[in-house]
Amino acid sequence: MMQVRNPAIGRKIFLIATEESGDRLGAALMKVLRQRLGDAVRFSGVGGRAMTREGIDPLFPIEDLSIMGFAAVVKQLPKILQLIRRTTDAVLDELPDMLVIIDSPDFTHRVARRVRARKPEIPIVNYVSPSVWAWRPGRAQAMSSYVDHVLALLPFEPEEYRKLNGPPCSYVGHPLVEQLASLRPNEQERARRDAAPPVLLVLPGSRRSEIRHHLALFGAALGELGKRTGFELVLPTMPHLETMVREGVAAWPVVPTIAVGETEKRAAFRRARAALAKSGTVTLELALSGIPMVTAYRVGAAEAFILRRAIRVSSVILANLVIGDEIIPEFLQEDCTPANLAQALGEVLADSPGRLRQLVAFATLDAKMSTGDQPPSVRAADIVLATMGRRSG
Incomplete structure (x- = not known):
């Protein structure tokens, strides 16, 4: 016994x-x-x-x-x-x-x-x-x-x-389900989401290697986008990455405001209209916050060769997988170009069908993740x- x-x-x-x-x-x-x-x-x-x-x-x-x-x-x-x-x-x-x-x-x-x-x-x-x-x-x-x-x-x-x-x-x-209050806007913040110029988040990654792979690419894409429309750019990062990020964006054609730390990041999320993000957990964070996005992922050639042969899902975006539909656009490796990212970002900043499709899908997440x-x-x-x-x- x-x-x-x-x-x-x-x-x-x-x-x-x-x-x-x-x-x-x-x-x-x-x-x-x-x-x-x-x-x-x-x-x-x-x-x-x-x-x-x-x-x-x-x-x-x-x-x-x-x-x-x-x-x-x-x-x-x-x-x-x-x-x-x-x-x-x-x-x-x-x-x-x-x-x-x-x-x-x-x-x-x-x-x-x-x-x-x-x-x-x-x-x-x-x-x-x-x-x-x-x-x-x-x-x-x-x-x-x-x-x-x-x-x-x-x-x-x-x-x-x-x-x-x-x-x-x-x-x-997911721990994010306990943090919805800090992700979602109050009435004043919601009004800022719909005001001009729109707040655009850029999230190149949370590791140094990810930032190295994405920072210059994202800067070029935002430069392309800036030729077509105006926006207020915010780049959230953590204190241990701040110096690297500031040095990396110094030559960007559009200068971002750097939001350092989790509190500033969440405040930026509550005001943002759209985002450009490296694929990962942050896509679920953005979706729960109700922020339409464009995602990108670029790695070294050797890693890309291995991953192409190993991946068995059609999307690597967590939010897409939870929703059960590929509603968030993702650009991987050679498709990850400034022109492609700028075009897709312009659509999610505007009142486009793609933006609305994301917002409708995001509204189902609370029930799916309860x-x-x-x-x-x-x-x-x-x-x-x-x-x-x-x-x-």
Whole structure:
């Protein structure tokens, strides 16, 4: 008969997050787990500033893994492998009651596989699904051998895991659904959205390599657009990227206002009429805010060669995937030209059929992404605790 462990003994939970977005998810999860388990719970692992504030003493700075692109990964491979071994050893030394891996599957899943092989009794939950629906679908079935439950941020992911014979997967909700008030305009801000000159956001990426790939291209596209129509340009970025961004836009034909930090970014979102964005999570953020957009993505030649043969979906835009229709225009690689971007931006700035189509589709997102009356962090904590309880002896 299964024995129930006395909660007074306390629990040890090891979490691994290596990106800022995962760090925020981990911190929110830790907060709810502490509310459920009390002061007896002890956290350890890898995380950033938010998780550190919640009680983790990180094994190493997550900036050590801020690596983007295949060429960069190959160059840093010895360091990455060393950190994988170090993290695995820390889990095995700790022998936690639960291992929660968050984001960065190329790192966290290697740790999880090693832990499962050597200590199969440690339950493992994966918070943030790898993009098995986009490429490398075989990962889903492989995960069944070392992941007990997947916590999905996107509502279509559980069905993908079922079709691909993956581990149990539950939609817990995207953290953006808890932030709608900061994304959506009040009456005054809505009036600014419709006023002239229109506010146009430009979002070239959140990593240095992404910014390098997109900044000059976006500047040229905006220069083309500026010949046809007027607009107020705003470029949101984070403090650690501000210097790089300011240097990169200094020669742009249209000078943007730089909005630094999350608060200024959200304020810009609430005023903006349209956006030019690098494809990624920000497309979902823009869609929830009700901002029609044009998306672009350009990578190095080697990475593009691999991705073309691996991608199994017709769109890489998260908002398109959640909506279930390709309503947001996307320009990839050689299609990603200043002329193409400027033409598409002119249409979404105007009262065009394409702009209206996006706005109508965005209005369906609240229902598609609803988590009922429970925030994502609470739903995630419930599954973590249930999984931990099932494997307790």
